Amino acid sequence: MSARIEHLVTSGTFSLDGQTFDVDNNVWIVGDDREVVVLDAPHDVDVIAAAIGERTLLAVLCTHAHDDHVRRAPALAGRFSTPERRVPVLLHPADREVWDLTHPGVATTDLSNGEVVTVAGTELHVLHTPGHTPGAVSVYAPELSTVFTGDTLFAGGPGATGRSFSDFATIVDSIRDVLFELPADTRVHTGHGEDTTIGDESPHLQEWIARGH
Incomplete structure (x- = not known):
């Protein structure tokens, strides 16, 4: 039996470049x-911990290091760690500078492109998809026909690239060369907002490039 996907929404703020915004963040729990x-631990550790319950937390996997995705990651990992087993916070090393804006000096465990994290017998394949941040990753679960894209790809277009550490051309390359190579029926679970599919988004790539955002 494969893993199942559970979904929470938590609310809080996102701060970068001297600006702060109210945001709602998706939190995805994969397991049995x-x-x-x-995947991502944004604003409310108690809500996420309650959803986990008595189950074993294998890892907190960060799609990228913006504060609205990682603010509670160390606290969540710490709550489920034991003297015998430390729960790792998994982050691509290219996002270390962004992570340090929120958690300076706090250790993480490096994620690498192509790495496979296994939970409940189901493989989660790490895809480095930079652009929104340098270390942004998407997580593909082929057995579940699902990819978790963080803030790289949304219903309606790519994630924002108008702030520090981001680049529009890079995110377009990530979407075209990595995400749009997945099967068209792959469901896209995003960091904010509604789901979509690869097939629904891929016909619009040239429109996004023409708009330049």
């Missing part, structure tokens, strides 16, 4: 009745 991996 025994063990889970959490």
Whole structure:
């Protein structure tokens, strides 16, 4: 039996470049009745911990290091760690500078492109998809026909690239060369907002490039 996907929404703020915005963030929990991996831990550790319950938390996997995606990651990992087993916070090393804006000096465990994280017998494939941030990753679960894109790809277009550490041409390359190579029926679970599919988004790539954002 493969893992299942559970969804939470938590609310808080996102701050960067001297600006702060109110945001709602998706939190994705992948696993079964025994063990889970959490993708992003934004605003409310108690809500996420309650959803995990008595299950074993294998890792907190960060799609990128903006504060609205990682603010509670160390606290969540710490709550489920034991003297025998430390729960790792997984982050691509290219996002270390962004991480340090929120958690200076706090250790993470490096994620690499192509790495596979296994939970409840289901493989989560790490895809480095920079652009929104240098270390942004998407997480592809082929057995679940799902990709978790963080803020790289949304319903309606790419994530924002108008702030520090981001680049529009890079995010377009990531979407075209990595995400749009996935099967068209792959469901896209995003960092904010509604789901979409690869097939629904791929016909619009040239429109996004023409708009330049």
